[in-house]
Amino acid sequence: NAGVTQTPKFQVLKTGQSMTLQCAQDMNHEYMSWYRQDPGMGLRLIHYSVGAGITDQGEVPNGYNVSRSTTEDFPLRLLSAAPSQTSVYFCASSLDSNQPQHFGDGTRLSIL
Amino acid sequence: AQSVTQLGSHVSVSEGALVLLRCNYSSSVPPYLFWYVQYPNQGLQLLLKYTTGATLVKGINGFEAEFKKSETSFHLTKPSAHMSDAAEYFCAVRPGGTSYGKLTFGQGTILTVHP
Secondary structure, rough: OOOOOEEEEEEOOOOOOEEEEEEEEEEOEEEEEEEEOHHHEEEEEEEEEEEEOEEOOOOOOOOEEOOOOOOOOOOOOEOOOOHHOOEEEEEEEEEEOOOEEOOOEEEEEEEE | OOOEEEEEOEEEEEOOEEEEEEEEEEEOOOOOEEEEOOOOOOOEEEEEEOOOOOOOOOOOOHHHEEOOOOOOOEEEOOOOOOHOOOOOEEEEEEEOOOOOOOEEOOOOOOEEEEE
């Protein structure tokens, strides 16, 4: 049982480059979310999805896009990377609204 | 609107001592409350959760937390710390009874355990 899989684990980008962070889950979970983790700020919600074809913004959506074409996958796109987007990104999923979220191991992203 | 405040960004205890990590929340509706633990270079793992019912909830690794509505608190405790408990701990809240509520995290508390 793989759970929530994030790729890549590490990435370095130059300012202005674009990139897609991948997230896949094999638990048939409807709800998926993307968070960024910065020191002293906990985790902040970027975007989330309540099912295939449905996405919505979280607390800090600017500079990021998402799509949910399948139940399994929820990619996060950085359109034009900025140094302020240097962070650790976590994807999470849950079966339904009353279940806690399962987290991936994170993607550590540095923007130079 | 909802928010979470974790009192103390760093807590240090001796092995065998009581662990107390503080969490206060605000929520306009009855909350669901969670504690997660994060070990270095890993994702978050659920320790325990409160949704409804008994206000004292027990989790994994000997941790427990008590929901106190009057104090808007959900403090995490463990009677005797172990070296393996050293990690960062996050309290989180989401609206209860909704179809999908956004999870709001506290800032995190780093627990250090000394021999």
